[in-house]
Amino acid sequence: MNEQSQNKPAEEGVSRRNFITKFWSVVIGGIVSLTPIVVGLTFFLDPILRRRKVAGATGDAAGSQGEGFLKVSSEAALPADGTPVFQQIRKNVIDAWNTYIDQPVGSVYLRKTKEGAITAFNSECPHLGCTVSYQEANHQYKCPCHDSEFKLDGERTNEIPPRPMDELDVKVDESGNIWVKFQSYKIGVSEQIPKN
């Protein structure tokens, strides 16, 4: 610019006009190129910009009882000696545009304690999300992937998992049906953070 400003006034006018032309070229060119890109990127960020519909608010699978409780089993089906029972959880699933009726979405371990209380643990290992299995021999839950181990009350017995197993809300109705509020939590962190 310094070199140019030392030129004759006539050329200064040309260069000034030239600058304005360049300025507007860049501005308008920027607008027309960025508009589709910004619109497209917003669209691409849809998964974090929009709350998705989740099945279960209303019209859930057979056996829902409001507040997300699902009927999963009955008290009579649980052994009195405190052995946990593996139970699949089914509900309606919405995947983008599709609604699938009564699909398996996960599993829980149900158990009747000696005091008669019913507990439910999400069978998903909080370490990296594999399904833990119950070891009859030492009365422990063990993850087949990285050997996370948990006691029957869900507490860790080694330091591999970042937190105890995720305990779920349980209700028992008058007829002895067991209702579980099924919930998955973020994997790999020490706090319990609900998914969706």
Place this chain on the structure above:
Amino acid sequence: MKKLLDWLDDRTGYREVVNEALFESIPGGARWRYVWGSTLVFTFFLQVITGIFLWTAYAPSTQTAWESVYYIQNQMTLGWLVRGIHHFAAQAMVVLLVIHLLQVIIDGAYKAPREVNFWLGIVLMGIVLGLSLTGYLLPWDQKGYYATKVATNIMGVTPAVGTEVQQIVQGGSDYGHHTLTRFFALHAGILPGLLIAFLGLHIAVFRRHGIHAKDPSHAPEGMFWPDQILKDAVACLAVLATVLLLSIYKGAELSAPADPSTPYDAARPEWYFLFLFRFLKFEFIDKFGLAFGAIYIPGALMLFLVLMPIVALWRFGHKLNVALTIVITAGILGLTGLAFYEDWFSESEASLKFRKDVAAAHHDAERVKELAEGPGGIPATGAVSLLRNDPLTQGPKIFSKRCASCHRYNGHDGTGELVLVEGKEAAATAADLGNFGSRQWVEDILVNYQEVFAPTRNSTKDGTNLGEIFLDDEYGMAGWVKEHKDILLMPENKQVLAGLKEFLVAQSGRADFAPYDEKLVAVGRDVFENGTLLKGEFSSNCLDCHDMKVRGEEEALGAPGTAPVLTGYAGRDWLKSFISNPAAEEHYGYGDKNAMPAFADSLPERELELLVRWMIGDYYVSENKHQTDSEEAAEESGESESGSETENE
């Protein structure tokens, strides 16, 4: 910074490339008339950007294509806008391409030494049209499906190789998953790749010969950067603004999901192919065979374009080219205009039908959206089953086909059409079922029997006028109504009539008429069983002729009489049984009044179910729509509403 750029230039030589790209001289200065090529590049840029983002959400298969586009359009953040831009920029591209081509021809820019570039341009045009054709099918909606079928069927009549070409393009002998995967690969991979390659050549050759200056003495020499670029940018802004406005105010259409079993009478190609569509409609063209109009003529036009630079070598060649171009353009514009006029403005029978078909198509598109947003969502089998299994969509069609030759539905055939015979409205020969089973219907049976069944006078049964059998029968319902209607209509018996209506309608168990007023039902039951009136007296009670099991009870109220059994009257099971065999003992088996054929054998169970569910209002209607509908209904029936209020007191 400068050092870094120096280093980059040393390693890549980028400055030379940039200089070459930007500092192209323009004899006669920058001009608005040179913007068309740049706007075309810009629309292609728009298509690539929006296309890639759409790609992230599109799923090409017959069960997911429409569904994913529906999801993009109606659920995803700004999905409607991304799709709108892609949809309208595609059309802008065709318009700009035609302008660009006409300018090149009229200005003579195709002549030596620019022949090769002209041919490259024609190749580009072919690719763009290919992109448009393949893109039209991808949403897998009725509109794209049926329009594209025409195009692939035209391919099929290509001499010698037609059948094979068609099968290769379709991925089989008919449309299916592979039609979509192939069209998608063409649309998003092969054709854009070819376009980029040929566009590169086109621009490189363009730069080799420089711009074809219309008038080099117009102004002092200008530069591409920034003089022409500013004008180009402004033109692109105008294109973008147009595309955005169209996306916002018009929006990209998505008709109902493609259904090979449901004809789509509103099928049209994209508007810029309308001239060809209209051309093929001429009978004298058709005489020469489909291949003549659909392949040879367009082929000849393309050949004419290709030969232009060679024709121009002749003394009057350029003038001939221009003259022919003008004639052909005028022809294309004329045919396009004619097609538009015939579809949207003409009052001819075909035009009126087309507009009705378009309205019906919009109706289906709205309905499937309503169902997709409903509690059931879209099943894994795809959205096409939503409409196929929807009583509200299928019921009226079945009614018009199977019932409307005798019955009417609020005066029409169920679908909103008058029933015509040889162009004139035909007289009904059976009851109008528009409000069948409602409180009004029951009231009409009880006090306006003659009116409800008046159409039977237009019919005969075994040589006797059916009206005589039906309406002049002193011992049947007609006689009973004649005798008792005045009693039922006495102000003192208002509660009696209301109760009888409520009791009988409650037998249907229809959810759309609930809630039922229990007190009124009890009053009605008393009237039905015992003939309890507040004033006057029945000479014969309902139970003397009819018997029924009250809904929810096991024991019948009366013994089988001489009149139809009213168990579950006008409900789902009753209606199905009645339609299957109206002459059965429990219906009209006791008299000779039945003239209705039994549909048990001719109406498939699936259709019977859909018809009945439509007639009894058993289908999903969204909450919003339900409200507006019932508000309208409440306004219409305001009088009777206030009447029933006083009854309840």
